[in-house]
Amino acid sequence: MAEKTIYDTPLEITKDQWLEMLRNEEVFQERDRQMILAVIQYDGLPHATLIAHAIGLKGRGAINLQVDRLGKRVMKHLPEVTYPKQEDGKNRTWHIPFMGEWHFDTNRFIWILRPALEQAVEVFFEEELKKARSMPTQTEYSEIRKKLFNSPYIDMAYRRYIKFKENKLYDEAYKLEILSRLNEFLKGQEITALTIVDIVKKLQKENPSAGSFVHWSNTADLVKFAEAKPAKVATLLNELYNSEAPISELIENFRVEGKAFSNEISLGAPLFAYLLAAKDYKKYPIYKQEVFSAIKVDYDIDLKLGAVGKNYEVYRYVCNAVLEHFNRDNPSLTALDVQDFFYCATTYEQIKVESAIDYLFDLSTKLGQFENDQELMLLQIADMDPEILEKLSDQYRNNEKVNLIRYKIIEMILEDGTVSIEDMNFIKQDVIKKYETKILNSWSDFSILFQLYYFDKKQKVQIELTKIHRAIRQFEELKDLSFVEDKVLNGYSWNNQFGTSRCWLAVYQTEHASHREAPQLFLAIDPHGIEYGLHNGDNHPQGGQRNVAHVSNAEGFSYEDLHSKIIDVLDELKSERLEESTEPTHSPLLRELTKDNWIDLLADENIFYEKDLVYLTKIYELGGQATATQLGEALGMSRSSFDGPIVNLAKRIQEIMGLEDVHRDDSSICYWCVLFEEEYEENHHFSWRLKPNLKEALGETIGKQKIYESYSKESFLEEVFIDEEAYDKIASLLKYKKNIILQGPPGVGKTFVSKRLAYSLIGSKDESRVEMVQFHQNYSYEDFVMGFRPKENGFSLQYGVFYDFCQRAINNPEEDYYFVIDEINRGNLSKVFGELFMLIERDKRDEFVTMGYSKKKFTVPGNLYLIGTMNTADRSLAQLEVALRRRFAFVTLAPAFNEKWRQHMISENVSVEMISKIQQIVEKLNHEIMNDYQLGQGYAIGHSFFSVKPDDISEKYWVDGIMDFEIVPLLEEYYFDRPEIVKQLTEEI
Helix, strand or coil: CCCEEEECCCCCCCHHHHHHHHCCCCCCCHHHHHHHHHHHHCCCCCCHHHHHHHCCCCCHHHHHHHHHHHHHHHHHHCCCCCCCECCCCCECHHHCCEEEEEECCCCEEEEEECHHHHHHHHHHCHHHHHHHHCCCCHHHHHHHHHHHHCCCHHHHHHHHHHHHCCCCCCCCCHHHHHHHHHHHHHHCCCCCCCCHHHHHHHHHHHCCCCCCCCCHHHHHHHHHHHHHCHHHHHHHHHHHHHCCCCHHHHHHHHHHHHHHHCCCCCCCHHHHHHHHHHHCCCCCCCCCHHHHHHHHHHCCCCCCCCCHHHHHHHHHHHHHHHHHHHHCCCCCCCHHHHHHHHHHHHHCHHHHHHHHHHHHHHHHHHHHHHHHCHHHHHHHHHCCCHHHHHHHHHHHCCCCHHHHHHHHHHHHHHHHCCCCHHHHHHHHHHHHCCCCCCCCCCCCHHHHHHHHHHCCCHHHHHHHHHHHHHHHHCCHHHCCCCECCCCCEECCCCCCCCCCCCEEEEECECCCCCHHHCEEEEEEEECCEEEEEEEECCCCCCCCCEEEEEECCHHHCCHHHHHHHHHHCHHHHHCHHHHCCCCCCCCHHHCCCCHHHHHHHHHCCCCCCHHHHHHHHHHHHCCCEECHHHHHHHHCCCCCCCHHHHHHHHHHHHHHHCCCCCECCCCCECCHHHCEEEEECCCCCEEEEECHHHHHHHHHHCCCCCCCCECCHHHHHHHCCCCHHHHHHHHHHHHHHCEEEEEECCCCCHHHHHHHHHHHHHCECCHHHEEEEECCCCCCHHHHCEEEEEECCEEEEEECHHHHHHHHHHHCCCCCEEEEEECHHHCCHHHHHHHHHHHHCHHHCCCCEECCCCCCEECCCCCEEEEEEEECCCCCCCCCCHHHHHHCEEEECCCCCCHHHHHHHHHCCCCHHHHHHHHHHHHHHHHHHHCCCCCCHHHCCCHHHHCCCCCCCCHHHHHHHHHHHHHHHHHHHHCCCCHHHHHHHHHHC
8 A cells, every 4th residue: 555644633613613614705715615516526536636627727736725725714714723733833724624645656635525524515515416416318328428439539549458458568457357356256245244344344455555446445434334334234235236226326325324324434436336346347347537537528528526326327328338339349348348448548648649649640631631622521511410510500600701601501501401512602602792802812612611620629639639748748758857738739720720631739848938949849640641759940040950750640650659759859859958058050941032132033923923012012011020910901801811822922932042941840831931030029919020131122123012992082972972071071070189980870871981081081992001890888998908818828918909000000100090999889988998098189199108007108199090980879878978078079970862872872773763762761761760759860760771782682672671671670679669650650651
């Protein structure tokens, strides 16, 4: 038996006192109660890490701190009690709620609730514990079975397990030897009051000290129970072995009788599993809570900790389902074989890693096929579980652009059971019509479909990558190195969410700021195979250099080979510190081209296409660097629209100039390195920065060529149904006040006018100088200006959209910038703007304040203009505060069913008769609305309801649809308390 120290110091706190404290928020906070509940429901050896994970904390450091604080609150609440002390005289706070034992071999304290506290918990959590004892429904059992077999993972893991049993590391044969012996022993035994003590002592003796079936304290408590109550224990054991009642009920009854004998004894699920397996190991699997928890993670089984009997019966159901599955090929397998498979597959690193590789390589292979065959991909998506398809439908419902295409694809599958490439193309064209820009510039059919196929696999991919990452970090030869935990786990969506058939991970030391600067132990999987070894990050002095092994398929991969390769590159990894003091040797792959080289290349139309000059010119105009998001906004394109063109341009330059490849961290080729240097801005955004010589060459050859569509006052007046005098008034007011709000009833085109006004003042549709957001009641300062947001290892200060836009305007003082806030009165402006609320005033521009979060000076520049929009018919909005009205000028837009609108409708192929009919209907409705004592001009119906007629709908159906589904519901909202008026108005029209 491993060396341990038992802590069972008496504590004079009664059940009633514990119960009173459980109900007292000042002593037991909610997280403390959940911790205590997790401990009482845990069936194994609950220690800090396990309980921390059970209640959502990262590890034992956090849970130990929580226990210490709880102990201190108990001491403060009951100061008269004598509390346990450590040898140095300090309070043993963690020993206040718990008895327990310290295992020196594992450096762990095993938590056991104090009996009086456990009794109080039974009362306090009566409903939760009753629910924890209720068994799953048949539907829930079916869901468990589905989760076990909905992927090939279980068969892959089983094949690796069978192979592993031939390995000398396999050390589980003792289980069959012991249980066979016990099965034979119990076969001829009559269990009576006279024999029960000898039987349980035999079970206690056979329980191995190493790799035990059950914690020694459970068997010791069972012996104690049998010695005191032999007849009772004999009856209970006979019922456990022979009764037809559900196992969960028999276990819970056994436990209730044990607790009635003594509250201090512990009888957990591992004990009952051992008793049952000792009777028949072919039928009953032995049990460990850690194994069952790992199974639930591996197979995404959503079950919380329950009562002891429930936990074992559900675990047994899982084992029986898997046994039935494996018996098809091997009828001789038993419950013990399945338990051994699960134990090894969740415990031994070799099986975990090799099974992970098998699963990921299989997925890579399928994704590789889908990259070339989207018809096959659609068939696979259509064959997904209907529940998953319903979840996808809910996720993409009410979305726009690409996500709208995804939604329509899923809806077609749910309705028709299938969808073809032709159907998908029709859906794409139907959605594209809704937008002015080319929304699919950067999207292939594969990238559109990828997130649908990957939806129910993403979590599993991360779990398997994490297993490999942890296994590498735990190699014995690496124990003197400190690695960043569970980071750089790049599943198949790491490529800007577009999807790829390649996944990878990187393990690097904590002394490096990121994996990009570090020599890293890495592993990558794609349809061509698996590679692993050492790779230098692309920001490392030897960026791109690597020492890797490669196998062409999963069958050729082994844990031993991975281990050997990592050891082989270990000296290179450790030599990093020695190399830091030497002059870095730059890879010849990073050879710089001269300015003249770039000028010659820029002049060659076969190298630099027109579209390349467009985005490079814009980067030049933005000061020589830009994030992908900034560039996309500036050109009215997706942030990922430039990936393909940049790659293709870089390849052409490499070929003509003889440049060799530069490798990224994942071993793929870094093409943007040919044209750009990288730079991280203060807000952690990655920015493309033109290489200095390229920037100079662009300045001499392209200069500041305008690339946006021009847009003037005349353009505005052609599109917007207001006259020149009104335009001049609005433009002058904005220039003077710097902040205006366009207010008016629904349908007067407030949002449309706001952007066109900005474009007309800029002189082009330069979207890099126009930003738009929409306020809502939950919009916050953190969204708009700055705030701390969670990251993987804590929180970081991140900047909001308005802060970034102000910074852009500050950096380009010679140009004007326009920030549009749709539904501006839905947000709490003083709260959203924070300290910048003062600075948006015209006479406060370019003054500085100290920001609350960053403590840095900042300003709203004079070249930034604010345009807000406000719906005057929104009843839910409170009156605007005076401070807002003082800072903004208000411009009212009215319905414009005028001659300009009539000419526009004629150009939309609407007949003159229908145009007149629309005017008559709306004029009548607006007359009633504007003269109503509760409504008024602010509730009138605007012209934009009737401004765009689809080509494929007749004008009658178009108008009827607008009336039935837009105008009438609006009237019903206006006259919510007077429905008879709506009836009268609709009958008259």
